[in-house]
Each structure stands twice: as structure tokens, then as C-alpha cells.
Amino acid sequence: MTKGKKRLITWTIVLVCIGIVIGLFQRMWPSSKDISESSVFQAEQVEEQAKYMISLLDAGEYAAMREYETQDMQATLSNTAINQAKAAVADEFGAFVSYGSIEMSEMTQGSKTYAFVQMVVTYENTDVTYSLTFDEDMKLAGIYMK
DSSP states (O other): OOHHHHHHHHHHHHHHHHHHHHHHHHHHSOEEEEGGGOSSOOHHHHHHHHHHHHHHHHHTOHHHHHTTBOHHHHHHOOHHHHHHHHHHHOSOOOSEEEEEEEEEEEEEETTEEEEEEEEEEEESSOEEEEEEEEOTTOOEEEEEEO
16 A cells, blocks of 8 residues: 555545544534524424423412422422522512513424523512423423523
8 A cells, every 4th residue: 555545545544534523512512503494393382381491480479380390400409599699699689570571492402302491580679580481391401591
């Protein structure tokens, strides 16, 4: 085998390996699209579920929230954690006033697909931006407030 042929084979193997690594990386990296383009989620249902979760938070109905959480969330989102998160945003939210802007998207990471909602809620004493994530069964998989 000539030196040029060996070099060609080596470069071909290197390029194939790089292609495989890039393909695996792209599969693991999350991708997103507008919820209106989703084949998994209905925008109205996602918005309704987000508002319902926020209303349960506002009412302190944490036990009722557990029915709508993934097992991971049930294991990590304690009443104390919720109260600490709320206190980090404001001492007292005050009464609910209105829902504000809402953005929704579908996110896919690996073989899992999620609905992501970011919604501003106005209360008497503050505005809170909620970020909620739902799995394909519309179970709460993540929540963040600021």
C-alpha cells in the first residue's frame, strides 16, 4: 500500500469518527420550536395547565400539585422549597391581578419532548415570571420563578 493511500484511509476514518461524534452531540443537544408547530402539544392545553399550576401555587394547594408532577418533581419539590422560592421573589405577592405575556415552545432533548412555558403574572405587590416545563403527559417536570 502506498503512503498516499494510507493517508487517504486515515483521513477517511478520522472524518467518519468526527461525523459520528457530531451526530451524537446534536442528538443530545436540546432543540426547540414554537409550540404551534408541535405535533405533541396543543398550545391551549399547555397554557391552561400552566395557569392551573400557578393557581394551585397561589392557593397554597401543594398537595394537589403533586398529582400533576413527574416523579422527579414529587421527590424534589417540597413545600419548604416552594415557600423558599416564593420568598426569594418577594416577601408578599399580594392578591392575583392578571396574567400577562406568555411564551411557549416545544423542546426536544434526546428522546424526550417537553412543553416550556414562560408567563408573567401580576400580583398586587409584584410581578412574577414563571417558567414551567411539562412532559408529554402534561406532568409538571420543572418550575422556576423570578
